[in-house]
Structures are given as C-alpha cells and as structure tokens.
Amino acid sequence: MNLTSTEKCRAAEKLIQKGQFEDAGFLIDQVLESHPQNTSALIAKSALQLKAGHVAEAKQHLLAAFHLSPDDPVILTNLASLALFENRLPDALEHLQTVAAQSPGHLPAILLLGQIHLQRGDLREAQGWLSRAAGLAPADPAVLVAGSTLALACQNLTEAAALLDKALEIDPDHVRALAALAHVRALTGDFEAAASLATKAHLEAPQDPDIAVTLARVYLASGALGEAQKLTDRFKARFPDFAPIVLCAAEVSIARGNVAGALADGAKWLRKDPKDSGRMAGFLKVLKKAGAWRQLLDLSDKLSAELAGSAAVLSLREEALHVLGRSREGWASWAARRNLPEGGPVPPFSVGLPARAPLLDELVLMRFVNAWAGEGQVEMIGDSHLESLWHRLPAGDRVHWTSQPGAQPELLADLTARTVLYAPDKSVFAPYLAPDPERRAQWDAALPSDGKPRIGVFWDTRAPGLLVDHMREALADLPVHAISLQFDDSRHQLRAWPGALDAGVALKGLGDLVNVVDCLDLVVGPDGLPLHVAGALGRKGIALLQENHEWYWAGEGTGSHWYPSVTRIVTAVGPDWSAAGAALQEMLDPQAA
Incomplete structure (x- = not known):
C-alpha cells in the first residue's frame, strides 16, 4: 500500500524534529512532485530551507502556502518565525496577534509571543503569555522549556533546571529540553554535565544546526576550543548560510586567535546579501567579538538609513562609541531612541535593576547611584547579587531596596545616560566604595x-x-x-x-x-x-x-x-x-x- 501525502508529511515532521533533514527532504519532495500545492509539504519544505540558511527559498515556499491558506494558524506562526529571523519584529507580532485572536488555543503562536516578549525584556507580558500556554498544555515539554527560559531571565537557575528536569521526565529525548538544560548547567559552571546533556541532544538530532551550536558553545565556555572548532567547521561546511552556525564559528575562531580568518569568513557571508539587516547585525557582532571597534563604527556610518536605523545596529554602534571613549555620543543615541525627556531625574529617585543585569555593569552603576544619593533618597527596585557591596556606598544610608515600585522606575542605563548627558558633574569620578x-x-x-x-x-x-x-x-x-x-x-x-x-x-x-x-x-x-x-x-x-x-x-x-x-x-x-x-x-x- 502506498503512503498518503499526509502520512509522508507527518513522518517528515518527525524526522525534522530529530534533525534528520535529508530523509525529511526526500519525503517532502515526493509529496510536492505529485501535489505541488500541498500546504503541509510547503510548510515543511520552508522549515528545511530555513535550517539550511536559505532564507529566500524558505520565504518563497511559505508564501506559496500562505496564498493557498491565508488563515492557517500554522502558516501564520511560521511566517512570524521567518519575520523574526529577518529582524522584522512588527510583522512577526502582527502575524502572531492574528493567530491569537482567531485561534486562541494555537500553542506554538502563544509560546512564540512569550519568547518575543522575553527577548524584549518585558517579563510581565512574557509571563502572561507563557502562563496561558501552561494552562493549555501544562505537561507539554515545549511549554516547560519556555517556562525555564522565563525563569532564567529572572535569574532563577534552580527553577529553570527544575522545569527542564520535569520536561525530560516526560520525554527523556526531548532535544530542546536537553539543549536548554545544558545551557543552564554551563551557566552554573558544571561543564561536565553541560557537555553530557548537549552531546545527548546532538546524538538525538545529529544534523540539527541549532543543537550543534549549543554543543559548540558549551565546548567554548568550558575551554575546549579545539572541540568547538571541529564541530563548527563540520556544520559550517553543511550550512554555510545559517546565521547561528556562521556566527558561532566566527566566535570560536576569534577565541583561538584567528581573528583575520573570522573576519574574512564573516565578510564573505555578508557579501551574499549585504542589504539584509540580520546579516549586517551579525557581521557587526563578529567585529565586536574581534575588538574591531573602529571598523564597526566606520561600517555603521556607511549603511543605508534603513539598515543603520535598526535596533540591533544602533545598539552595537552605541557600544562601539562607549568603548572608543565617546560615551556622551553613545548615551545621546541611546536616549534619542527612548525619547528620554530633557533634564536629569529629580529626587526621590527610582532605579529599576533589570533582570540578569551583568554584575560588573551593576558595580559601574553604583558610581552614579551614590552620586544621586547625595541629593536625595534613592529607591532601588529589583534583586541584586551584590547586595553587600551596595552597603559599602558612602551614601548607602539613602539607598533603599524594594520589590514593588512606587512609581515608574528608571532603567539602569537610563540613569547612567541622564547622568552623563544632563549632569556631567555627577559623572566626574570620585571613589564610591568605602571599607569597614x-x-x-x-x-x-x-x-x-x-x-x-x-x-x-x-x-x-x-x-x-x-x-x-x-x-x-x-x-x-x-x-x-x-x-x-x-x-x-x-x-x-x-x-x-x-x-x-x-x-x-x-x-x-x-x-x-x-x-x-x-x-x-x-x-x-x-x-x-x-x-x-x-x-x-x-x-x-x-x-x-x-x-x-x-x-x-x-x-x-x-x-x-x-x-x-x-x-x-x-x-x-x-x-x-x-x-x-x-x-x-x-x-x-x-x-x-
């Protein structure tokens, strides 16, 4: 008995989840040869093309499916994923909000909405969407993995690990859960466990480039630079246009001291589509990793208005300005993007500490908080891992911590920006820690x-x-x-x-x-x-x-x-x-x- 197109598409979907892309592609091509307008096959073909880094071909197949079935929630969700891949956040949100309104029970769209808000730092909105997902499918490993990402964003490594352990109890071979737990173990410094988990995920989905990137990053974090190089070289040969592989390979090469090679490979990748904002931002990140700050700034100055105005490019440009000692320009750009009002903050000051703020950035912030505390009460909102250091501020008796803001708090960078731009006397250095x-x-x-x-x-x-x-x-x-x-x-x-x-x-x-x-x-x-x-x-x-x-x-x-x-x-x-x-x-x- 011959297999039906539906059976072949379902089998291909399972093969894609396992990272067996060549076998999946064989089945999908069979379906499209006989049924070129089969939307399931078109969707699967698009997913395969995206994995291979062929964005234009992926978009072509997905749009073909969209024209055949414009209200299909699966197609709209995949269009949103593609828009995110191309750094078109408004388009992604529009597709997902359409799905959420028309098909409120479509879990992949709800999860993706939660993940987008997580990436934007909007934890409350992300928690709302992920709670909705948990209500729909509390035992779904994908939901548990998404919940662990939220816990991680809130610096709760214990909760993140517990959610991932639960996901793996339900499905011991769930590759996303394995990869996510490997990342958590690497963050805690348990590189042996991280490598074991990432290796298992890689063996479950040996051709999946996303999983390969996870394993390569674990190798990199643990100092196994040679192993990371071997893995990225292998996958770069197979997926030469897939951004995560290209960027991870460049990072590994730079870590090994081959800066020139990494920059050459990155430039070659960019030249394939220099007008793509995602590629441009990716190449600028390679320049950042290489410490090529002047080249980064020079290149960003030559971009078209559309490319230069993207959030990713502006953020990297501002960082380059800071590193080159032009902080006032960097903060001016940062403030303009956020429409900061004229003038500095007035007491009482309210400062929100973003979740997972880097410890060293937090210590730099203390300099400005101490300066403002000399003029009035400062309310710090959030959780700090440097609490004992905050107590060593000379003006620390005017700095108080709370978990509930009384008013809209300043962002960490907001306070620093206002200090540099509007109160240069506050940015002049003076010792801001005092011993007991x-x-x-x-x-x-x-x-x-x-x-x-x-x-x-x-x-x-x-x-x-x-x-x-x-x-x-x-x-x-x-x-x-x-x-x-x-x-x-x-x-x-x-x-x-x-x-x-x-x-x-x-x-x-x-x-x-x-x-x-x-x-x-x-x-x-x-x-x-x-x-x-x-x-x-x-x-x-x-x-x-x-x-x-x-x-x-x-x-x-x-x-x-x-x-x-x-x-x-x-x-x-x-x-x-x-x-x-x-x-x-x-x-x-x-x-x-």
Missing part, C-alpha cells in the same frame, strides 16, 4: 608587612581567558607578595602557585572584598570584580585586557576613562597572553624595586 574600618584593620594586620608590595591577583578559570599560569609567570622572581583574591572554586587552582597567599579562604562575602583590596598596594588581573572594586576605591590597579574589552574599560593608551587609578594593558584577542605578561613585568619591575 574595623574589618579593614583586621585584614591589614593579617597580611604580610615586611615592606614588599602587596599585589592582589586574580584570573579567569578557563581558556581563552587569562589563566593562573599566566599570572604566576608574570610575577615570577619579583620581590612582591602575591595575594590571591579568587573567592570561588577556582581557588583550588592555587595548587599550581604555592607561593601565593590565599585571601579568598577568609573572605566574608563580596562586601569583605572592599576591605582587603583597600589594604593592597596594587590589584592585577583581567576584567573582574576585584579590579572594579580597586577602581571604585580609587586604589591602584592594572587591567589585563584584550581589544574586545567591555565599554567601561574605555581609555587612551594605558589610561582608563572610567577608573582613573587603573592602568590598562590591551593586547590582541585570543588565548595568547604572553604580550600582556611581558608588559606587566615591565610595569612591575620598577614598582617592586
């Missing part, structure tokens, strides 16, 4: 006091970052006391550096870091909390950076705009830190003499 006198005295008495400089050191835990061996070699044979400021499990790496003093073992929380750093003559390391604390205290530091450093390390030569007491050493991007080590030794020799 009693605890500082205890640290001072406990640290060596034989006249040799006390140098606080810390490092990255994995390649391509600055490793403990790099720090040990840079300080070798110098008459100094190396004081380790590592405070997590990476303290165990001190086994390779027996001469260093382990201060991390005695730290009583992150707030105590302020006390010990204030006792040191110098703090040396990569971008990290101890160096920011030194800068915030106005203590001497040396930042070992690469050209793709964050915006708050903007400066000229060795000088730092944001932390005047910190000297910058900036070297090429990649795993080779020898140039930084040599420059550090040259700086430290006269200080140690």
